[in-house]
Amino acid sequence: MDFDVVTAFPAMFEGPLSHSIVRRARARGLIQVRVHDLRNFSADPHHKIDDAPYGGGGGMVLAPAPIFAAVEAIRERHPEESSRTILFCPQGARYDQVQARRLAGYRRVILICGRYEGVDERVRLHLADEEISIGDYVLTGGEIPAMVLVDSLARLVPGALGDEEAARNDSFSADGLEHPHYTRPADFRGWKVPEILLSGNHQAIAAWRRARALEATARKRPDLLKAPRALSGPEARQDH
Numbered sequence: 001m002d003f004d005v006v007t008a009f010p011a012m013f014e015g016p017l018s019h020s021i022v023r024r025a026r027a028r029g030l031i032q033v034r035v036h037d038l039r040n041f042s043a044d045p046h047h048k049i050d051d052a053p054y055g056g057g058g059g060m061v062l063a064p065a066p067i068f069a070a071v072e073a074i075r076e077r078h079p080e081e082s083s084r085t086i087l088f089c090p091q092g093a094r095y096d097q098v099q100a101r102r103l104a105g106y107r108r109v110i111l112i113c114g115r116y117e118g119v120d121e122r123v124r125l126h127l128a129d130e131e132i133s134i135g136d137y138v139l140t141g142g143e144i145p146a147m148v149l150v151d152s153l154a155r156l157v158p159g160a161l162g163d164e165e166a167a168r169n170d171s172f173s174a175d176g177l178e179h180p181h182y183t184r185p186a187d188f189r190g191w192k193v194p195e196i197l198l199s200g201n202h203q204a205i206a207a208w209r210r211a212r213a214l215e216a217t218a219r220k221r222p223d224l225l226k227a228p229r230a231l232s233g234p235e236a237r238q239d240h
Contacts, residue, residue: 001104001157002078003033005146006070007113008049008062010035016147025160033150038062041069050116059117067112067123074110083108085129086149088142089118092131095149099132103149104156111149113142176217176224179209 005013013035017026025031039047043065050060071085084106093099103109112119112128124131134145154160182193196208217224 001031001106001153002081002108003031003150003153004074004108004110005033005035005113005150006038006067006074006111007035007141007143007146008038008115009113009141009143010037012143013147017150021160022151022154025154025157028159030157030160031150031154036070036074038066038070041066041073043069053117057117061117062115062119062123064120064122064127067119068127071110071112071127078108081107083110085110085112085127087112087114087119087124087128087131088133088145089114089124089131090133090136090138092133094136095132095134095145095152097152100149100152100156104153109149109153111142111146113146115141176213177221179213179216 007013013033017023017033017035022031022033026033038049042049042063048063049066050062053059053061075083082105084103086103086109088111112123132145132149134148139145182197186193186198194208196204199205
């Protein structure tokens with residue numbers, strides 16, 4: 001799976017993409033992450049990428065031309081691949097594991113990182129395939145949401161995790177939250193590991209884990225028990 005990140009601040013990605021699962025997946029060639037400096041696509045002699053908003057108001061708005069130029073250049077280099085162009089913004093659909101499984105069906109994901117007061121509306125209407133938000137709070141730009149998406153999708157690429165079962169059992173991957181985890185020592189400050197986990201009875205352990213996961217979901221996130229499944233992969237595409 002390939003990721004193309006369009007951003008005004010490419011240096012922000014150097015650390016987060018160089019550690020843990022994402023680093024290993026990149027090293028194995030399972031994913032590729034290319035970070036494109038938006039300023040390199042500006043026709044302005046000073047590489048300007050923003051301007052004052054029409055109608056007045058505070059702040060600056062990312063101009064459409066550099067963003068269109070960047071995304072179209074990426075698409076032209078990979079015309080045959082199934083891809084999805086995502087704009088990160090507060091108006092976008094809430095990102096969750098269902099969304100992650102759907103997007104994992106694409107060969108390439110192009111991520112547009114908004115900044116300042118936002119992006120020119122024509123990017124939203126005529127370039128992005130969809131808009132995504134990672135939560136109901138305000139961030140300085142789309143760079144952190146882009147890192148979140150890369151990390152969450154990298155985990156779903158076959159071979160990226162040492163234990164493929166781990167991805168299937170993650171919270172939100174099995175219609176609910178995950179079961180509790182314990183490791184050594186069996187007794188820590190008087191808090192003991194449940195006896196069932198020490199029994200060696202794998203069938204009983206699996207039943208206990210399912211029951212505890214359902215209990216945690218019902219108590220903490222009952223909404224997940226009623227959440228509908230979404231289509232996955234390119235068949236779920238909803239073009240503008």
